[in-house]
Amino acid sequence: MRGLIDEFQPDIIHCHGGRANLMGAMVRRSRSVPVITTVHSDYKLDYLGNPLKQHTFGAANAVALRFLDFYQPVADRMARTLIERGFDPERIVKIYNGMDFQKPEGPFDRAAYLKETFGASIEEGDVTCGIAARLTAVKDIATTVRGFAEALKEAPRLRLFIAGDGEDLPMLKKLCAELRVSERVTFCGWVSPVEPFFRAMDINLLSSVSETFPYSILEGVCAGCATICSDVGGMPELIDTGENGYIFSVGDHEQLARYMAKLANDPALRQSFADALYEKAARDFSRARMCERQEENYRHVLHRFRRPKDAREGIVICGAYGRGNAGDDAILKAIVQEMRELDPDRAICVMSRRPRETRLVYRTSSIYTFHVFKVLARFRRAALYINGGGSLMQDVTSNRSLWYYLYTLRAAKKHGCKVMMYGCGIGPINRPHNRRMAARTIDAYVDRITLRDENSRRELDTMGVTRPNILVSADPTIILDPAPREVVNIALEQSGIDPQGKYIGFGLRSWKGLEAALPEIAAAANYAYEKHGLTPVFVPIEFPSDLIPADRVGALLKCPFYAVRTRLPIETTIGILARMKVVAGIRLHALMFSAGQGVPVVGMSYDVKVDGFLKYIGSRTCLQLSSVRADALCALIDECVSGELSGQVRSSAALLREREQENSRGAALLLGIDRDGGKNVQSE
Missing domain, CATH: 3.40.50.2000 (Glycogen Phosphorylase B;)
Incomplete structure (x- = not known):
């Protein structure tokens, strides 16, 4: 086989099946040609019911697979299986079987x-x-x-x-x-x-x-x-x-x-x-579409294989990821999506609390957030470090998290990365020492900052941050589209919810001051049902903790209600919120997801980030959680249901999507990518 390769000089060796994989693995050791295998089926089940073949051919194939360069599973389910078994998501490209769809003609008895x-x-x-x-x-x-x-x-x-x-x-x-x-x-x-x-x-x-x-x-x-x-x-x-x-x-x-x-x-x-x-x-x-995918996969494999091994070209992304919060997960999904659009062949590594889950869901490399030595090793090979989005720069929940995120900014810059804070919120940073340390670090080690609201811009101004390029954009999650209608219908039906019904959505979270607000929220929900025929639906953003306040409100209701009690993909959650006539939320991303789909929102603010977002989109439908009253909530619900805000909500959604482009535009400049022409440009 080595002789055939030397004579033919292929660009790629493509293997199909266990015996071919074994040959490909052996040849790969002595020839500098990328070896890809199409994984047609689960290699652990190929010889199910035949122990002899399972422990000979099957075992040899399982070993050989670990020594190949790239993997082409047939369909996404098989890709998930490979990632769950430790295969690198960055070396997996999917394919789907295709055929010529020509209906048979002529009489048939x-x-x-x-x-x-x-x-x-x-x-x-x-x-x-x-x-x-x-x-x-x-x-x-x-x-x-x-x-x-x-x-x-x-x-x-x-x-x-x-x-x-x-x-x-x-x-x-x-x-x-x-x-x-x-x-x-x-x-x-x-x-x-x-x-x-x-x-x-x-x-x-x-x-x-x-x-x-x-x-x-x-x-x-x-x-x-x-x-x-x-x-x-x-x-x-x-x-x-x-x-x-x-x-x-x-x-x-x-x-x-x-x-x-x-x-x-x-x-x-x-x-x-x-x-x-x-x-x-x-x-x-179709067969034609299958061939297109195969050619795309070959180009990707060649591009990745031919990149210099020592090239500084990767992207490291850090945030509050891997904690089960749908808002943070949505931020990561949006950032990864935008980076793939900038350069689909560029390696991405995510710092996550649950690296295995992150690899599976987002199809990127992933390391544990606090494994410092692995983080530093990634910085040495990366071109860009992205911190964000979300509100990472705050000391309300913890001093240590703020100190660690500031440390990563310094470490990334010192190891040669461009550094960007991406579509983020700033503050509150209350302690004087923390404010001084954050200002010094951001000013000295960050190249570019995009912010999701004007409040964050004012916070940086008061801290004295002036050196980085700072722009107000929008939260990255605004770009995410809802799941297809039929997928959302199935998710609703699985929760016992009629997809054709009329609903008011609630996105609640446990927080100081919620206890007094619970009966007021329940009274407003009863009002929405009696006055407008809107059945309450509780949609958790952080699962399952958000179901606790949902059940507490539900226990006070006199009307029927529903709660989504399974953890759903981000797009499905967005699709469910998009079906609501109005959404009342404490959770910031319940409000963001809804507003991004043109749904009127009523905010119950527990933090400046909620106020900042609603002010940013020009909304006046916001109450402080500490002073929520049923009559005020009911009046805001009336205003949302009346249709008076429809034009404003639609224009706000369009504005957010337009402004969000500043996030990826900033990353492209730091990476030296021309988003329009696709050519490298001088980075900032």
């Missing part, structure tokens, strides 16, 4: 096909379900059989056709006999070509324990089948449950049965699902 090919007779009105897979443990065909048997009770016209062969065949036939469904199940054996098989099916099934992005689903989509599949691989990225198909939990034959019965008894729903899924798949998962 499915009854004749099934009779002539498999000896199976069907009657008028029968609903055919098909699954095409190897009959092995990882495909879990037994769940399909059990689900089918259960569905027959509600949909007696169902028929099941199993295409494939394997060691589980005797077990599956025995299971059919035990469940008394043998007469309505046909084992088709190995089927080739598979296109007419899927043309003969009304519903395409998949019940695997592990997959990436199976072609059997795409082939069924192309043939016009409605689809039900297990929650594996990239299926959630293709199928929007309840919109164009159904996804059920792995091994849950009862949920599968409910979906099978529902589709079997509703021909119109089957057709609408099939049409909607075909449209999405043809648009996003």
Whole structure:
């Protein structure tokens, strides 16, 4: 193989499968060519049910994978699996299977096909379900059989056709006999070509324990089948449950049965699902799109591999990350998103309290925030250190956190980084010694500061900070978009909330002064329900601690209410707040997320940062938490619901998004990146 490489002189070696990975790992040691492997399936499950192969081929592949340069998992689910097992997110690029989506044309007699090919007779009105897979443990065909048997009770016209062969065949036939469904199940054996098989099916099934992005689903989509599949691989990225198909939990034959019965008894729903899924798949998962992604991945791999190993080009980001606060998590997501847009190939490292979780969620490198030696090592290789956003420069919660963040500013600058405080808030810094130390450090070691409100600018002025380039921008989270409508609908339904209802949102947190405010907030919530028909919904920003004040208010309510009791992705939380008619909040980011989506907000301020944000967007709907009264809250709710503020809210949201661009613009200048032309420019 070395001889072939020397003769052919490839730019990239691309491996597929365990044996190829082993060869690639050995060749990589002596040839300076990047080696990438496509991870088609979970390598720990590839030989499930065959201990000999599992402990020989499987073990060799698991070792070889650790010695390759880059990894190309098929779909995001497999990428998550690799990161959870310690693979570097910076060396992972995703791909999705694709195919030519051309619906088969011409007449097709499915009854004749099934009779002539498999000896199976069907009657008028029968609903055919098909699954095409190897009959092995990882495909879990037994769940399909059990689900089918259960569905027959509600949909007696169902028929099941199993295409494939394997060691589980005797077990599956025995299971059919035990469940008394043998007469309505046909084992088709190995089927080739598979296109007419899927043309003969009304519903395409998949019940695997592990997959990436199976072609059997795409082939069924192309043939016009409605689809039900297990929650594996990239299926959630293709199928929007309840919109164009159904996804059920792995091994849950009862949920599968409910979906099978529902589709079997509703021909119109089957057709609408099939049409909607075909449209999405043809648009996003075509063979042409797959080729485009592959070429993009090759370019990324070559660019990363050819960068000088000693080049100072990375970005280190520090903030209050990894603590379960949705506001801080949203800040990090926004900053990472903007840095990727500036340069998708540049390495990013995040200082986090939970590095493993951060690597998984944000697909960056990550180190523990207070592991000083690792932090300093990253500074030595980084071009830019970003401190923020959020209110890191304050001493209300802790002296030590302020001192540590100031230390990182000094250390980053001394180790050669450009230093930026990014879309942040300043203060309050109350202790005189802390104010002097913060002013000296920021003035001496920071190159650029973007602030999220005017109050922070005034605070820096009073502290005497003058040397850095200072601009007022906006909180980075303003750029984040809500999750797709169907995703938000599912999240609402899982919390027992009707997506079509009218709601007032509450974003509460425990704080000094809340005790006296609880009955006033409850009275205002009751008023919103009785006067405007708005049902209260409590949306936690820091999970689960924000549910404590939510439940305390809920106990005082006379009207129905809901609370989101699961930790959701940032985009989904934003999408839920965007559905509210008005949001009343103590949490700053509950107000920011809502205002950014054009929803009127009522603030109950516990800190200058809440006052500063609401003043910055020109809002007059703010009360001090220490003096919250029901009558004042009700008057502000009336004003928000009336529509009088709609124009102001929309213009404020547009203004925030425009001003937020100063954050990434400042980072681009420090990195020497021309955001318009894409060329390097002289950094400040």
